[in-house]
Amino acid sequence: MTVSTQIPYLLRATRGEVLERPPVWMMRQAGRYxxxxxxxxxxxxxxxxxxxxPEVAxxxxLQPWKAFQPDGVILFSDIVTPLPGLGIEMDIAEGKGPIIDSPIRSQAQVDRLRPLEPAESLPFIKEILQELRQEVGDKAAVLGFVGAPWTLAAYAVEGKGSKTYSNIKGMAFSDPVMLHQLLGKLADAIAVYVRYQIDCGAQVVQMFDSWAGQLSPQDYETFALPYQQRVFQQVRQTHPDTPLILLVSGSAGLLERMAKSGADIVTVDWTVDMAEARVRLGKDIKVQGNLDPGVLFGSKEFIRDRIYDTVRKAGNRGHILNLGHGVLPNTPEENVAFFFETAKQLKVRG
Incomplete structure (x- = not known):
């Protein structure tokens, strides 16, 4: 029997290889659309x-894999999934997102948090990732993902999604010692969770710091960046070769700081030009994303033009084609199909 040793195309991009087209996948490629x-x-x-x-997840x-053959297949999960394992009970309400039963507002609640034991509290993750690797083989990379400490702390303190972030910012600016303790516990738990996902089959892991873009640059450097670094440093100690991606929503003003996180790849949103992002991040940081999810509501010609523009500006090395955030719920499915078809037919010149 011949054993294939082909390296998934997306992993080749994470290694900095010169490629004739960028690998392509989409955040929220499995979902409501x-x-x-x-x-x-x-x-x-x-x-x-x-x-x-497991069988449902x-x-x-695999639904987008079967429909579009992306270069990355991502675990279907949520960033708050590990919280019950730390003692933070939650549910996820349809259309509203995570709901935390007892938001963390006191030192006693922080002290009661327990270390994460993913094999005990998250056994389904192992089954899902192992089966995805089996199904996809080496035709695509299997991605895991986690929430970042600041964003998970924001959910835990706010108790739900927020437009003002007044509870966690109130804690940050009036009781920073308690918040730093919470962030430290979350960072250590997330590092354990990333390692677990890799051990179970994830070949790349993306960390979502979705709410860190709501921080001023100085507060990002105090409450978000050090804990991103703490997660990535711990993962590197045991899994130095696994590519790590960082996403921060609304990150145009934070790109240079994101480059200091320890991530191999930074997701660029659509509020910054890709060519400018490349210059600001420097040659050692690889990039992902950049397309406005709203582009997929445009004509096929418009979608094609925007793909070409982003790919031309990103170049032929260290770029993963993606949206700057997730696919929007009412996106026409045929436009997603066209996006993948166009991406896979590209030829990039150096």
Whole structure:
């Protein structure tokens, strides 16, 4: 029997190889815009059921793989999934996002948090990732993902999504010692979780610091960046060769600081020109993303032009084609298909 030793195309980009086209996948490529997903959602109305029952999560993770053959297949999960393992109970409400039963507002609550034991509290993750690797083989890279300490702390303190972040900013600016303790515990737990995902089959891991873009640069350097670094440094000690991606929503003003996180790849959103982002990040940092998810509501010609523009500006080394954030719920499925078809037919010149 011949054993294939082909390296997944996306991993070749993370190694800095010169490629004739960038690898392509999409954040939230499994989800509400897909008819197949909506049909499964009707059968399993609870998000936690969809993401924590292995056979359901596997099927959802593979829906875009079967439909579009992206170069990356990402675990279907949520950034708050590990929180119950630390003693922070939560649910995920349809259309509203995570809801934390008892938001963390006191020192006693911080002190009660326990270390994460993912094999005990997250056994379904192992089954999902192992099966995804089996299904995809070496035709695509399997991605894991986690939330970053600041963003998970924001959910834990706010108790739900927020527009003002007044509770966690109030804690940051009036009781920073307690918040730093919470961030430290979360960082250590997330590092354990990243290592667990890699051990279970994830070949790349993306960390979402979705809410860190709500911080001023000086507060980002105090409450977000050191804990991103803490996670990545711990992971590097045991898994030095696994590529790590960092995403911060609304990050145009923070790119240079994101480059200091220890991530190999920085996700660039659409509020910054890709050519400018390349200059600001420096030659050692690889890039992902940049396209406005709203582009997928445009004509095919418009979608094609924007793909070409981003790819031309990013160059033929160290670029993963993606949106600057997730696919929007009402995106036409045929436009997603066209995005992938166009991306895979590209030829990039140096």
């Amino acid at each position: 897909m008819k197949a997903y909506r049909e499964l959602r009707d059968k399993y109305p609870s998000f936690r059921d969809r993401s924590e029952i 596997i099927e959802i993770s």
